[in-house]
Amino acid sequence: MAKLLLKNLYKRYENKKRKKGEALNAFAVNNFSLECEDGEFIGILGPSGCGKTTTLRMIAGLEDITDGEIIIGDTVVNNVAPHNRGIGLAFEDYALYPPLTVYENIAFNLRAKHVKNEIIKAEINRIAPLLKVDDLLHMKPGKLSGGQKQRVNIARAIVRKPQLLLLDEPMSHLDGKMRQVLRTEIKRLHNEIMCTTIIVTHDQLEAMSLVDKLAIMKDGELQQYGTPFEVYDNPVNEFVAGFIGEPPMNILTVEVQKKESSFFFKFQDANILIPVPQRFYSVVQDGMLVRLGVRPTDVLIVGEDSKGSDVSISVFENLGEERKISFRVGEGFLTLITSDDKRYKQGDIVKLEVKSEKTHLFDVKTGEKIIAQ
Amino acid sequence: MAKIELYNITKKFGNITALDNINFEVQDKEFFVLFGPAGAGKTTILKTIAGIEFPDKGEVRINDKNVNMVEPAKRDISMVFENYALYPHLTVYDNIASPMRSPLHKQDEETVKKEVHRVASMMKIDHLLDRLPSQVSNGQRQRTALGRCLVRDPNVFLMDEPIAHLDAKLRHFMRAELKEMQSEFDTTTIYVTHDYMEALSLGDRIAIINEGKILQIGTGDEVYLTPANEFVAKFMGEPEINIFDIELEDETQVKMLGQERSYTIEEDVAEVIKEGEHKNIRIGLRGNDIAFSFNKENEEYIKGQVYSVEPIGNKTILVVDVNGQLLRLIAPNDLQANIDDEIFVRIKMKKAMFFDGDDYKYIYRHNQNELLGVE
Numbered sequence: 065m066a067k068l069l070l071k072n073l074y075k076r077y078e079n080k081k082r083k084k085g086e087a088l089n090a091f092a093v094n095n096f097s098l099e100c101e102d103g104e105f106i107g108i109l110g111p112s113g114c115g116k117t118t119t120l121r122m123i124a125g126l127e128d129i130t131d132g133e134i135i136i137g138d139t140v141v142n143n144v145a146p147h148n149r150g151i152g153l154a155f156e157d158y159a160l161y162p163p164l165t166v167y168e169n170i171a172f173n174l175r176a177k178h179v180k181n182e183i184i185k186a187e188i189n190r191i192a193p194l195l196k197v198d199d200l201l202h203m204k205p206g207k208l209s210g211g212q213k214q215r216v217n218i219a220r221a222i223v224r225k226p227q228l229l230l231l232d233e234p235m236s237h238l239d240g241k242m243r244q245v246l247r248t249e250i251k252r253l254h255n256e257i258m259c260t261t262i263i264v265t266h267d268q269l270e271a272m273s274l275v276d277k278l279a280i281m282k283d284g285e286l287q288q289y290g291t292p293f294e295v296y297d298n299p300v301n302e303f304v305a306g307f308i309g310e311p312p313m314n315i316l317t318v319e320v321q322k323k324e325s326s327f328f329f330k331f332q333d334a335n336i337l338i339p340v341p342q343r344f345y346s347v348v349q350d351g352m353l354v355r356l357g358v359r360p361t362d363v364l365i366v367g368e369d370s371k372g373s374d375v376s377i378s379v380f381e382n383l384g385e386e387r388k389i390s391f392r393v394g395e396g397f398l399t400l401i402t403s404d405d406k407r408y409k410q411g412d413i414v415k416l417e418v419k420s421e422k423t424h425l426f427d428v429k430t431g432e433k434i435i436a437q
Numbered sequence: 438m439a440k441i442e443l444y445n446i447t448k449k450f451g452n453i454t455a456l457d458n459i460n461f462e463v464q465d466k467e468f469f470v471l472f473g474p475a476g477a478g479k480t481t482i483l484k485t486i487a488g489i490e491f492p493d494k495g496e497v498r499i500n501d502k503n504v505n506m507v508e509p510a511k512r513d514i515s516m517v518f519e520n521y522a523l524y525p526h527l528t529v530y531d532n533i534a535s536p537m538r539s540p541l542h543k544q545d546e547e548t549v550k551k552e553v554h555r556v557a558s559m560m561k562i563d564h565l566l567d568r569l570p571s572q573v574s575n576g577q578r579q580r581t582a583l584g585r586c587l588v589r590d591p592n593v594f595l596m597d598e599p600i601a602h603l604d605a606k607l608r609h610f611m612r613a614e615l616k617e618m619q620s621e622f623d624t625t626t627i628y629v630t631h632d633y634m635e636a637l638s639l640g641d642r643i644a645i646i647n648e649g650k651i652l653q654i655g656t657g658d659e660v661y662l663t664p665a666n667e668f669v670a671k672f673m674g675e676p677e678i679n680i681f682d683i684e685l686e687d688e689t690q691v692k693m694l695g696q697e698r699s700y701t702i703e704e705d706v707a708e709v710i711k712e713g714e715h716k717n718i719r720i721g722l723r724g725n726d727i728a729f730s731f732n733k734e735n736e737e738y739i740k741g742q743v744y745s746v747e748p749i750g751n752k753t754i755l756v757v758d759v760n761g762q763l764l765r766l767i768a769p770n771d772l773q774a775n776i777d778d779e780i781f782v783r784i785k786m787k788k789a790m791f792f793d794g795d796d797y798k799y800i801y802r803h804n805q806n807e808l809l810g811v812e
Contacts, residue, residue: 273747
């Protein structure tokens, strides 16, 4: 177990057939720095192509580093061979050895290191119950379900007592139910062994539910690093705001309008007015365009006698636990989620209010968060 | 405009029974959803209606007429595929016009123009007619594909997971788009999906299919609130419903979760269980139907341990271990709890569903008729 430090990490895949004068490839990972404490569970999250797997592969030593430093414990491992880095790896596909039993699969790495049989046995007996594979030890991989295979795969990674456990999309092959169960088990496992762990995933629910801290990447660059709640509640830019949360945050362009001494946000292409929260008064002006972000759970239908705007319902969806109501705004929707049981239909007029303390403003051009004074 | 009927449809591929005696009737202008896991037979049903697959047994009827021997092209059916299959080199206008230029449904250009404009304004894409599919947004592309189907005024729309390939975020948006346009279709639609939220959101009625059999047909409320069996209950909703055995002590008292004390089931439920002479009973509780507290607020609260805490943005999935039974609860997103903390849960008996422990079929729930709005 060890802490992990990534210092100004860069990765550029070289274009071997590059002609003279042609530009170099863009950085796949661009000035990425991260500090991960001993025993922490970190998630790297981002859309496909954002550089998250490249980062993981560089930590594992499977990919050269263009520039920067990787430090595991107190050692700079840039030039340490992968098998000497003390890393346990579990990939998306399990790559178990089909002719070997589960027991032998888990034992394989230890056998390669000539660990004594008794020790191997003791280790497997310790690990197997943690991952609930103790009943499967005599079976061959062909007989296992996807979820069981992934458990064996993870068991194989942690039996070596790695300093660092790396998980690359471990649940993306599994169906909904298996995912839910394995997610819970991985969370329990981490709590049990407290091994510093990094998981790479494109599934934000998976990432948020598991980790202590989340690193969100886009185009090779780190966007935000914080606890899941911080990232959800206080996103630093429009990308993070839109990426985290399901259903996604409403982010719509609004115009600031001044009426007497009060400011309002006016939605484009829709007759919805929302009072600007006091804390934004110093950063808005009449006629200014901003991107207004508000989560679907922070838009409310309020009683007849309240101040909100009258709006016609475009879509009402009853989704079992909750109901989703959407209002047409130009090419998009303003959407709200409620657990209220009341049923509406298309065309019903309701009064809308937005929880003003839960609104976010982003710059129309840069997408950066506009900070209230 | 048409009524579609499937009567005793059976289809085998080699030894595998893909469809096992499928029966249903879709009313004129109804939006009917076929919902089930991968491999359930949903797409095979769709293909059978389209005439691309031929049933071994049974009849497909369109407007009370057996169409088994009618060629696919002559059934007047319009299909929307997962990737919309727009012609990339044709403008939105020409894409929408294309069915009316095919040999089978040929129209004069004057009619084509009128129809394209009618459909385009209905789909709110009339300002995009000169653009290529690559130059319009995802939502507009979907509307173009639907518009292309609408110009023909077919008997029935068949849609095979039209938005399944999109990421979760876009799917939320496109689902709302589809639903908004639904009232404009005015055409019988059969829609295949494996996403329960799509099924609940879009379907006038939903048929739940597994292993080639129909398990239940009903409205969203019917299948969600009163699922025909445990499979249907588990397939709808996230997190998955909690179902476990309970022990019937007498007519109204049950024991559960290894507790000393007994719990009272609602009178109407007790009556149905008694009448049905059910011996083994299981209880089903969705994530919202179990309350929790970190103090034993009253004797109804049962002690357990926090097994896992999984925040997922706007809520937290809380897994509680009560005497070896794991329960998944929905909690607020700012919940502070650690693994192995002591916690107390309360079963909301008024919200519980009851299943038979022998055949896993649904029995009853409290106030069922009021919930479904039936007299």
